[in-house]
Amino acid sequence: MPHPVILFYTPSPVPYASKLLSLCAVQGLRLQMVSAGDLDRPLSALAQGLPAHGEGPSPENPLPEPVLIFCHLSNGGLDRILLSLRRIKAFCLKAVLTPTNAQWTLRALYSELCRERGQLGGVHSPTP
Numbered sequence: 001m002p003h004p005v006i007l008f009y010t011p012s013p014v015p016y017a018s019k020l021l022s023l024c025a026v027q028g029l030r031l032q033m034v035s036a037g038d039l040d041r042p043l044s045a046l047a048q049g050l051p052a053h054g055e056g057p058s059p060e061n062p063l064p065e066p067v068l069i070f071c072h073l074s075n076g077g078l079d080r081i082l083l084s085l086r087r088i089k090a091f092c093l094k095a096v097l098t099p100t101n102a103q104w105t106l107r108a109l110y111s112e113l114c115r116e117r118g119q120l121g122g123v124h125s126p127t128p
Contacts, residue, residue: 066092
């Protein structure tokens with residue numbers, strides 16, 4: 001099984017970023033920052049830390065809010081990190097890498113998360 005990693009995209013600094021980095025270190029997780037230039041790359045490539053094929057242009061429409069994607073975590077590891085995230089008040093969209101979404105881009109995943117949040121009656125952010 002690949003090493004557990006958390007993909008983290010944020011369009012601007014968030015108050016819990018340093019605490020998130022510490023949590024990952026304590027729990028043996030790699031925190032992989034995702035830049036705006038990576039929004040159109042497959043999640044599977046981001047989770048593997050694969051370099052981009054050439055310099056892609058920075059997208060004109062960055063995502064408007066932070067997103068965390070949990071990759072290759074055990075059920076127990078996922079439970080632990082989610083509890084820790086609540087404690088540090090890391091409120092953002094969260095998803096788990098699955099065989100279904102592995103080839104999606106982060107932009108496509110974000111659109112799906114917003115759609116699901118809307119169906120659940122949550123605040124709906126505009127999709128890029």
